[in-house]
Amino acid sequence: MSRLNLGTGDALTTMVASAAANQAGAALGARAFPAIGPAGVVAVRQFVAAAVLLPIARPDLRRMTWAQWWPALLLGVVFATMNISLYTAVDRIGLGLAVTLEFLGPLAVALCGSRTPIDLVCAAVAGIGVYVLVLPGSSTDLVGLGLGLLAAACWASYILLNRLVGARLPGLQGPAVGTSVAAVLYLPVAIVLLAQGRFTWVGLAYALGAGVLCSVVPYAADVVALRRVPPRFFGLLQSVHPVWAALAGAVILGQIPAAHVWAGMAVVVGTNAAAVAVAGKRAVLAARNPRPVPAT
Numbered sequence: 001m002s003r004l005n006l007g008t009g010d011a012l013t014t015m016v017a018s019a020a021a022n023q024a025g026a027a028l029g030a031r032a033f034p035a036i037g038p039a040g041v042v043a044v045r046q047f048v049a050a051a052v053l054l055p056i057a058r059p060d061l062r063r064m065t066w067a068q069w070w071p072a073l074l075l076g077v078v079f080a081t082m083n084i085s086l087y088t089a090v091d092r093i094g095l096g097l098a099v100t101l102e103f104l105g106p107l108a109v110a111l112c113g114s115r116t117p118i119d120l121v122c123a124a125v126a127g128i129g130v131y132v133l134v135l136p137g138s139s140t141d142l143v144g145l146g147l148g149l150l151a152a153a154c155w156a157s158y159i160l161l162n163r164l165v166g167a168r169l170p171g172l173q174g175p176a177v178g179t180s181v182a183a184v185l186y187l188p189v190a191i192v193l194l195a196q197g198r199f200t201w202v203g204l205a206y207a208l209g210a211g212v213l214c215s216v217v218p219y220a221a222d223v224v225a226l227r228r229v230p231p232r233f234f235g236l237l238q239s240v241h242p243v244w245a246a247l248a249g250a251v252i253l254g255q256i257p258a259a260h261v262w263a264g265m266a267v268v269v270g271t272n273a274a275a276v277a278v279a280g281k282r283a284v285l286a287a288r289n290p291r292p293v294p295a296t
Contacts, residue, residue: 020244023247026087026245028210032207036199039084040199042084044207049175049215053179057172068169071174072165072169077182085147093141098151099241105158122271122274134264242265
């Protein structure tokens with residue numbers, strides 16, 4: 001096996017393990033909701049991530065150019081928005097459903113810019129899957145669903161920004177700067193919770209666990225993996241997130257998804273896998289049969 005294939009295999013293994021850690025951490029974070037709420041968990045997550053990544057990456061902030069600063073700053077805003085929208089959605093509609101809706105972000109990346117009928121079919125099937133997943137009715141939590149979709153938009157932005165940051169900043173400097181920006185944004189939340197005396201030892205322990213498993217591990221793993229695989233294939237491996245989320249929700253939180261949730265989840269995950277597989281085959285064919293360059 002070639003060195004390239006070995007590197008890609010390592011990246012795929014890293015991403016699957018990262019997804020498992022992420023969803024286990026999300027379930028632990030949900031345990032802290034009664035004490036400090038979703039915003040408190042997100043704040044602790046960002047503090048933990050910044051405290052771990054900054055000493056490791058040691059970004060030289062004074063020498064960073066604007067071309068390096070702006071995607072890192074935007075990544076921090078995406079971190080902050082993605083986490084609070086997802087955690088609030090988890091609090092309202094459960095971990096499995098919230099993460100599956102968030103998963104539409106990588107699916108959008110996989111289908112972005114498509115101009116072929118098969119991609120349009122995949123998009124339509126994904127829409128059907130989402131309907132089955134949600135089964136909207138009079139008791140549907142529309143706010144929770146909307147927050148899950150906001151998290152999806154943020155995840156799509158995260159994939160593209162993280163790849164750009166990884167290309168412009170060495171090592172883990174990009175995620176370190178991004179998490180530090182998000183930590184600053186959540187500092188007022190932590191101050192208010194501290195003043196209210198809501199940081200109990202149990203709640204803080206759950207939130208710290210979420211910080212390590214949901215922030216430090218995935219951010220570090222993703223920036224490394226995205227240097228070896230394109231965004232479309234990164235989106236394919238994100239298919240495991242809804243599955244891990246449903247399992248973590250069942251084991252850690254006792255949230256057993258209904259049959260229609262499992263069915264909708266399977267359709268969305270399968271659609272993403274099909275879309276990325278087709279895109280990959282198309283890319284291989286294009287590489288083998290490049291279009292001739294017109295003579296000038």
